[in-house]
Amino acid sequence: MLSLERAQQRRALLILACCHILVIASSNYLVQLPFSILGIHATWGAFAFPFVYLATDLTVRIFGSPLARKIIFASMIPALLLSYVVSVVWSQGVYVGVDALLTFNSFFARIALASFSAYLMGQLMDIKVFSRLRQYAAWWVAPLGSMVVGNLVDTFVFFFTAFYASSDAFMADHWVDFFISEYGFKLSVCLVLFLPAYGVLLKYLIRVILSNKESRPLSKRFSND
Template sequence: MTRAHIPGILAMAAIVVASNILVQFLFGQWLTWGAFTYPFAFLVTDLMNRIYGAQAARKVVLAGFIVGIICSLIGTRIVGEFGPLVTLRIALGSGLAFLLAQLLDVSIFSALREGRWWRAPLLSTLVGSSVDTALFFTVAFSASLVWLEPSNDVGWANEVLPLLGTGPAAPLWMSLALADWMVKLSLALIALIPFRLISERFKATQVSR
């Protein structure tokens, strides 16, 4: 790690901490406020990859993963109305989803980095976000994985309801996952703007030196 990587590490840490806090607060029926902050982790990873390369991006991912573990450990110690704020399944799903999705993002970005400027950040984020959502919600709430934490009652998340209130019948957690995924995809498009501005500004700074 070099001093140049510190801003990326701090940004990733701030996003992970903020998301772990904001996930406790609902936004509408299907989302939490954390759904709007967490996707920017992909922006940080992609900027580090574009500016400093894949190795630097992986270091930032590792830093975010460690911060996430710390947040999960703290969450398991805080007991809310319905038990610990973070269960074993949520901690496991969160950690696995973050690490695998972010590392996949780094690999895809690196493979596409020589193409059009938007292709690498957009496609790597879309694939990474999809894997992140699918893995987290499946591990954390699917009834088929109840053996991971038998003492954790996830019956509420498996109540069969219309998908997003209007679609075919599906477990509640699938509506939560779909809503989360849609936010990630929307923010992946929006994040192209700061990605372009920041990467171009860094390039101009390097040329002027």
């Protein structure tokens, strides 16, 4: 874990919170775009949301779990509001205009609430699992374990909250299928793309995002505490 000054910690908090909000809003747009392959139902959101877990795991590794939780709590309300706006303005992936915001849409409000709940529960579980597993010497154990458990929690919470007995008849009938396939896609994306990129991005965050030429040099010694 890096030893950071207060200004550097605030800067990192702002940057990473904005990343979380952007990924969540993008995922809420992409989750409206379902696709089927070989009879398996999924949405394009499966390829976007794992970015949040990558950012969270890197945050825990660099800053520790307390700052990671601060990022989650700083992100969740803006993400909830932006998710609703994105879902309403881009209904079913089609831009319908900002005038749509003048009428409250309970269906998309439910999706935004589901996204909020899934994000909060999934990320807190991710932090807990990662913190427990980071003591192992192999670098991949903690991010792999946290992604497996965190994605399971957030995917189930999202699809159950958003589509169980929903007014969308298709999603109400197939939400379990979407949950299973979405979880499978997320794990595949994590294993193929995000886990190998973990070490590279860790170095990138230390060198670029966290660098502050006006501050004293950062300690690059990590602890397993």
